[in-house]
Amino acid sequence: MKAFFALSIAATLGLPAQAQLRLPPLPGVPRLPGLVDRVVPAPLPELLTSTTRLLDQRVANVRDLLRQHPDVVEADPAGEPIRRQELVLVSPGDAALAAATGLGLVRLRDEAWPELDLREVVLRVPPGLDTAEALARLRALQPDLQADFNHLYSRSGDMATGGAGATPAVHGSVRVGLVDGGVDRHHAALRHAGGGSFGCGDKPVPSDHGTAVASLLVGRDRGFAGAAPKAELFAADVYCDKPDGGSAEAVVRALAWMARERVAVVNVSLVGPQNRLLEQGVAALVKRGHLLVAAVGNDGPAAPPLFPASYGGVVGVTGVNPSRRVLPEAAQGPQVMWAAPGAELAVARSGGGYGVARGTSFAAPLVAGLLAEALREPDAALAAAAVERLGATAIDLGAPGRDPVYGRGLIAEDLRVVPEQLQARQGR
Numbered sequence: 001m002k003a004f005f006a007l008s009i010a011a012t013l014g015l016p017a018q019a020q021l022r023l024p025p026l027p028g029v030p031r032l033p034g035l036v037d038r039v040v041p042a043p044l045p046e047l048l049t050s051t052t053r054l055l056d057q058r059v060a061n062v063r064d065l066l067r068q069h070p071d072v073v074e075a076d077p078a079g080e081p082i083r084r085q086e087l088v089l090v091s092p093g094d095a096a097l098a099a100a101t102g103l104g105l106v107r108l109r110d111e112a113w114p115e116l117d118l119r120e121v122v123l124r125v126p127p128g129l130d131t132a133e134a135l136a137r138l139r140a141l142q143p144d145l146q147a148d149f150n151h152l153y154s155r156s157g158d159m160a161t162g163g164a165g166a167t168p169a170v171h172g173s174v175r176v177g178l179v180d181g182g183v184d185r186h187h188a189a190l191r192h193a194g195g196g197s198f199g200c201g202d203k204p205v206p207s208d209h210g211t212a213v214a215s216l217l218v219g220r221d222r223g224f225a226g227a228a229p230k231a232e233l234f235a236a237d238v239y240c241d242k243p244d245g246g247s248a249e250a251v252v253r254a255l256a257w258m259a260r261e262r263v264a265v266v267n268v269s270l271v272g273p274q275n276r277l278l279e280q281g282v283a284a285l286v287k288r289g290h291l292l293v294a295a296v297g298n299d300g301p302a303a304p305p306l307f308p309a310s311y312g313g314v315v316g317v318t319g320v321n322p323s324r325r326v327l328p329e330a331a332q333g334p335q336v337m338w339a340a341p342g343a344e345l346a347v348a349r350s351g352g353g354y355g356v357a358r359g360t361s362f363a364a365p366l367v368a369g370l371l372a373e374a375l376r377e378p379d380a381a382l383a384a385a386a387v388e389r390l391g392a393t394a395i396d397l398g399a400p401g402r403d404p405v406y407g408r409g410l411i412a413e414d415l416r417v418v419p420e421q422l423q424a425r426q427g428r
Contacts, residue, residue, distance in 0.1 A: 058154065058299055069243035073152065077132050080273045082149040083244050085125040087135055088277045090146035092121055099141040103134060113252065115259035116284035120249055120277060122150065146276045153238075153246040153272035174231040176217050176372035177258045177266035178365075179251060181207030182237040184350040189219035195232035198257045199250075200240040206350040210237065212357050213269050215348035216365040216415075217372075223422045224346060224354070227369020227415050234263045238270075246270065251308075252281035255292075264290055264375045264383070267368035269361040271297035271306035279311055286313035289378035291386070293317060293368035295360040301332040301405075310335040315371070315387065318407065319343060319363035322416070324397060326405050330360050336407035338394060340366045341416035356419050366412040 062081050065073055074084045087105065089096060097107075105123040112119040125134045131149065138147050175195060182199075184206035185191060193214075197204065218233045219226035236254035239245035251270070258266050266285070271294075285292060294309035296316045309316035309331075316335040319327045319342015326332075327342055342363035349355045367390075374386040394409030402408045 061154075065243065072244040074131060076149050076151070076273075078273065080149075081152040082131070083152065083247055085127075085131055086150040087123045087125060087131065087138065088148050088150050088249060088275075089121040089123065090148075090277050090280050091119045092145060092147075096138075096142045096145045096147075097121065099145075100138060103137055103141075104129065105134060105138070109249075111249075111253070113256035113259075113281075115256045115288075116252070116281055118252070118256075118277075118280055118284060120252070122249065146280065148248070148276040151248045151272055151275045151278070152244060153248065153251055153270040153278075174228055174372055174376060175234060175261075175263050175265075176228055176231045176368060177261075177263035178210070178214055178217060178233060178235040179238055179254045179258075179266060179268045180213050180235070180270065181205075181210035181239045182241075182350075183207075183214040183233070183235045184211040184348070187211060187215070187348045187350070187352060189215045189221035189224055189226075189348045190233070192220055193218045193231070193233040195234045196261065197235050197237070198254060199237035203240075205237060205239075205241045207237075207239065207241070208350045208355075209269075209361070210235065211350040212347035212355065213267065213362065213365050216345070216362055217267060217369045219348055221348075223426050224348075224417050225415075227366045227412060228372050231369065231372055234258065234261055246272075248272075248275040248278045252277055255281050255285050259285060259288060259290065259378075262378055264378045265293065265368050265372040266290060267293050267365045268308055269295045269364050271295065271299075271309065274307050278308060282308050282311045282314060287380070289380040289383050291315060291368075291371050291375060291383050293364050293371065295319075295364040296331040296333075296336055298327070298329040298359050298361075299331055300329055303331055305333055305335055306331060315367060316407070317360060317364040317367045318405070319358075319360040320397075320406070320410060324395075324410060324413075326398075327358070327360065332404045334404060336404060338367055338391070338408055339363070339397065339406045339410045340412040344416070344419065346417040346419040346422045354419070354422060363412075366415050369415075370412060 072084050073081050076082050100123055104126045108124045109122040125131045182205040216226045218231045220229035238250040238254050293315040296309045296318050297306035308314055316337050318330045318336045318339045320339045321343040340363035342360055343358045345357045345362050346354050347357040371386055391408050394411045396409045397406040
């Protein structure tokens with residue numbers, strides 16, 4: 001019998017944005033590469049539900065990333081990871097570019113995304129000039145300029161401009177997008193999914209996190225089904241297993257690809273700080289009638305809001321356990337629109353087999369899959385109607401009406417595949 005394993009809430013760029021739980025070491029139990037939480041045999045014991053085990057793991061993981069990869073990653077003044085000596089300008093004019101040149105900043109990349117009416121210019125900060133100081137000087141010279149760091153969003157790689165075998169979308173078919181780590185499309189639960197892949201220069205880099213989230217979106221296997229098992233999967237890998245992966249520009253580049261492919265609903269189980277480029281990219285996608293579904297994150301109920309879930313127009317999703325109680329590590333606030341199952345979920349693992357997942361990262365795709373069934377083309381009015389229809393099925397939890405813990409209530413409760421039942425159905 002194959003053992004089920006606990007997946008981290010998110011295997012990030014070597015660091016997770018989604019994993020806020022740290023399990024105590026168990027003798028003789030192996031650790032999955034790329035995952036932060038230790039692996040424990042399933043069924044999961046009370047370790048996962050004990051609030052005494054909750055730690056601010058994301059902060060520790062950022063610290064580890066900075067220590068291990070100082071050549072490509074540094075911290076902004078708030079301690080958030082960014083690409084070393086890089087600044088991003090959003091749709092700059094000639095005066096802004098001239099000001100940047102005058103400061104000694106060198107243009108690295110200049111890329112336009114007409115689908116989002118956006119253009120980015122990435123600048124290299126010269127040696128001897130602090131990145132934060134360079135940004136402050138540039139903003140002082142050009143107060144109206146949309147300039148920011150190239151923040152990293154928790155989960156692995158830089159994206160190439162080309163795709164990896166994307167197929168043309170079929171009008172009227174059910175499609176759903178995924179911006180995450182790489183997906184193991186050879187897994188039994190995912191090999192049926194068509195659609196397309198983007199990033200990593202035609203070299204797929206499967207990850208446990210991306211594969212797990214994909215399976216909850218479109219998975220289909222004996223005894224296992226995701227929220228939209230007949231949908232085409234359009235998956236963008238924004239990490240490619242690189243320490244400086246998951247940058248704001250990589251995420252926006254992926255969103256532009258989703259816009260080109262007219263993928264109406266996109267799941268983003270990634271979290272990080274506010275960023276001007278990402279904010280503009282998200283706003284442009286939402287304005288065009290796409291639905292962006294995002295995990296609210298697991299930094300805890302008192303933590304500052306995480307993004308992109310906290311941007312306007314984004315469907316923010318929190319997670320609950322099988323007893324309908326919110327996960328104690330889940331973020332809270334006005335960004336929470338709905339709750340969905342986020343603990344003791346069976347999910348596909350890269351390389352084959354299944355695992356047990358926990359976190360808001362895994363609640364979001366259940367919502368995205370249901371919305372994808374209802375919204376097959378980008379359309380603002382239809383998107384709003386799809387949200388209202390799905391909201392009508394929600395089970396009100398917590399305080400009456402919408403609240404900062406459960407949002408508008410619990411949906412997709414019947415979509416949680418119980419690990420023990422999957423074992424039994426597969427005869428393991």
